[in-house]
Amino acid sequence: MSTKIKFIWIAIILVSGIGLAFTVSKNRIVEKEYVSIVPIKKDSVASVAAFKQVYKVLMSPRCVNCHPKGDIPLQGDNSVIHSMQPKRGKDGKGVYAMKCANCHQPSNSPGLHTPPGNPEWHLPPADMKMVFEGKTAHELAKQLVNPQLNGHKDLQQLIAHADDGLVKAGWNMGKGRTAPPLTHAQFKKAWITWLKTGAYAPAK
């Protein structure tokens, strides 16, 4: 192989390597933004402070309305019992002619106070009700990290849950409904901060 050809090969390898390094670096940044917003370090003060922000969102009508203590969802900014009283059912998707998706479409219906929509619209199932309504911050924090009460989610699954389609639907509430008190980005940051600083519960 002539010196000229060797030089060309070396140049190609170098350019490819730099490109690859940039690609890996870019992916690491994305991953870091997603799961490493805060360092993995226990900090009860920061954790409790973050959960207080999380709690404000979880107790807003957009979240609590589908995490009721009974078997009928709530509705509206005043969280009243859902008109026509649809029941949870075993799978959380309603019963008989009263299944959630019979009225709640894949997207919001047009108009004021019309049924909000999402392809996955449902309540928690009957065997894992994940009640938010009436829970103190202490009770809810304990519940959320207990796999026996949180839908069998571990830490990574809880972190990923911030981007669940139905969670995000809380910020796509349709006309006539107030948004949660934080943006989704603020909520996600507080949620992950709470989890990654030890998921401490506020005092009783």
Added chain:
Amino acid sequence: MIQLTVNGKTENLDVSPEMPLLWAIRDTLGLTGTKFGCGVAQCGACVVHLDGEAVRSCVTKMSRARGKNVVTIEGLSQNNDHPAQKAWQEIDVPQCGYCHSGQIMSAAVLLRENPNPTDQDIDDAMAGNICRCGTYPRIRKAIHLASQMQEKTKSDK
């Protein structure tokens, strides 16, 4: 063009994917047994079956119905002889009648999923169908009768 099956017949409809299914059923296909009530999924007058589920056709867009099987009150039975239809006649349930195609379509789903419903089951299934004449006691009675008719038809076969 949106293709769907309505009462066993394949239909190709040149309508907007945003059009409510109720509009297509009533205005495009001329099947006027399904009624417009509130237009916002609050009353149940427009209930039809979409792949067997009792959807409110006033808020169900054609984009959701694409490729699916729709059954309206006209297609619930061959000779108006679904047990719910026969029981409705027997009990003489309707007063003004406006809500009753929706009522019967919801009752049909209940009877399919729970052939022997209790009063509570009936309340749970029918709470989304409003009757301005207040025929609820007769609706409940008719569903119990339809349940017996359905059972008898099965045992006779």
